[in-house]
Amino acid sequence: EDENEADADAADASKNDSCVARNVDVTLQYKCKTLPLHLSDPMTLETVKEAASQAFGLPKTWVQGSWCLEVEVNGAWKELTSLEEVRGAANLRITEILNAGSDIPLGDPLTVEALSEEERKLAPYILRGKVARKAVDLGKDCYKDPASGEIIKTSVYLEKRPCCGEKCRHCPYNYVNVPKEDSSSDEDEEDEDENEADADAADASKNDSCVARNVDVTLQYKCKTLPLHLSDPMTLETVKEAASQAFGLPKTWVQGSWCLEVEVNGAWKELTSLEEVRGAANLRITEILNAGSDIPLGDPLTVEALSEEERKLAPYILRGKVARKAVDLGKDCYKDPASGEIIKTSVYLEKRPCCGEKCRHCPYNYVNVPKEDSSSDEDEEDEDENEAD
Numbered sequence: 247e248d249e250n251e252a253d254a255d256a257a258d259a260s261k262n263d264s265c266v267a268r269n270v271d272v273t274l275q276y277k278c279k280t281l282p283l284h285l286s287d288p289m290t291l292e293t294v295k296e297a298a299s300q301a302f303g304l305p306k307t308w309v310q311g312s313w314c315l316e317v318e319v320n321g322a323w324k325e326l327t328s329l330e331e332v333r334g335a336a337n338l339r340i341t342e343i344l345n346a347g348s349d350i351p352l353g354d355p356l357t358v359e360a361l362s363e364e365e366r367k368l369a370p371y372i373l374r375g376k377v378a379r380k381a382v383d384l385g386k387d388c389y390k391d392p393a394s395g396e397i398i399k400t401s402v403y404l405e406k407r408p409c410c411g412e413k414c415r416h417c418p419y420n421y422v423n424v425p426k427e428d429s430s431s432d433e434d435e436e437d438e439d440e441n442e443a444d445a446d447a448a449d450a451s452k453n454d455s456c457v458a459r460n461v462d463v464t465l466q467y468k469c470k471t472l473p474l475h476l477s478d479p480m481t482l483e484t485v486k487e488a489a490s491q492a493f494g495l496p497k498t499w500v501q502g503s504w505c506l507e508v509e510v511n512g513a514w515k516e517l518t519s520l521e522e523v524r525g526a527a528n529l530r531i532t533e534i535l536n537a538g539s540d541i542p543l544g545d546p547l548t549v550e551a552l553s554e555e556e557r558k559l560a561p562y563i564l565r566g567k568v569a570r571k572a573v574d575l576g577k578d579c580y581k582d583p584a585s586g587e588i589i590k591t592s593v594y595l596e597k598r599p600c601c602g603e604k605c606r607h608c609p610y611n612y613v614n615v616p617k618e619d620s621s622s623d624e625d626e627e628d629e630d631e632n633e634a635d
Contacts, residue, residue, distance in 0.1 A: 270332055275339035276302045277422050283338070291329060298340060313408055316341050350406050353387040355397050356380060365483070372481060378416070461523055466530035467493045474529070482520060489531060504599055507532050541597050544578040546588050547571060569607070 274283040281301050285294060295315050317326040318337035326338065358366055358377055365376055370393050378400065381389035387403035390396070401418045409419035417424075465474040472492050476485060486506050508517045509528040517529065549557055549568055556567055561584050569591065572580035578594035581587070592609045600610035608615075 270336070272332065272336045272338050274298055274301055275337070285332065289329060289332070291326070294326070294329070294332065298338060302340070314341055350403070352399070352403065356384065356386045356389040358392045368481065368483070461527070463523065463527045463529050465489055465492055466528070476523065480520060482517065485517070485520070485523065489529065493531070505532055541594070543590070543594065547575065547577045547580040549583045
């Protein structure tokens with residue numbers, strides 16, 4: 247009876263065509279590529295389409311109706327509308343419908359004005375990359391090329407529809423729809439761009455804005471020393487960025503809060519020229535801003551920002567709730583509900599180096615706190631944890 251009931255359920259599912267219980271292996275085509283695809287049960291038309299798009303790494307952000315999945319039936323291709331058409335050794339293919347995504351509105355382009363004044367002084371080919379990355383970070387559909395003035399679509403926009411075959415600069419599909427001859431010519435253009443970039447890099451090196459060199463240096467920060475590999479082409483900006491990343495220092499440090507120094511003839515000086523970056527050179531990060539006292543502190547978050555139910559929690563839990571809420575809202579500080587003390591959050595503390603004052607939410611693991619103070623602070627934290635337990 248159970249088997250008959252199961253057969254009846256399977257028949258109903260087949261009729262409704264919403265799901266099929268079957269393991270099948272099919273071949274999937276997309277442009278000139280073919281891949282084997284294994285489909286496991288239970289499958290729906292939606293999950294089959296998702297598996298097909300994932301097989302080729304196609305983005306999930308394609309607009310609805312921009313592509314369809316077809317199946318080969320009796321030597322002819324038709325849109326897949328029934329899971330009964332998915333048989334063992336069946337042939338499936340992805341077909342694009344939307345051409346070039348012309349019906350997808352394009353947002354306002356990002357311009358060089360969105361960069362800092364220092365970044366706008368960079369070499370042209372570096373500046374173009376900066377604008378492109380900034381546009382993607384901000385989720386912009388396009389940006390204005392600072393050299394040509396051309397409006398360039400970003401991968402954020404291009405992933406909203408299939409490859410249009412127009413050799414877009416930031417094509418996320420590896421130019422899958424570009425005819426082979428166009429693709430090769432595009433590669434030639436890219437080679438020319440690279441050669442031009444190399445020439446610019448050489449000129450920039452003379453001007454000390456960029457140097458083409460692979461070097462290994464030692465980097466110091468407080469009592470720690472790390473090896474650091476710098477690859478070409480490098481600018482002063484990217485060297486500083488690599489140095490801060492080596493120690494996991496935040497990118498949100500205010501400008502002028504620290505500097506990168508180089509050891510020259512046994513003396514330390516601020517790194518101002520990439521010619522000073524030699525193999526086996528010694529670099530160190532030095533902090534300038536002390537305690538960040540010149541950074542204004544915003545209004546503190548209070549328990550009033552929590553719900554009435556949350557305000558009834560135990561004091562030690564309530565304190566944690568307020569602290570997390572302050573960070574979620576990007577607040578610089580909050581008012582401790584137990585002591586009434588104004589506590590700085592990591593949002594504020596990451597704007598400058600570790601001040602050495604044992605801040606409760608220090609994002610630098612108390613790197614500037616003297617060892618004896620650090621240990622006593624850890625003891626206090628242990629006491630707090632025991633109290634919380």
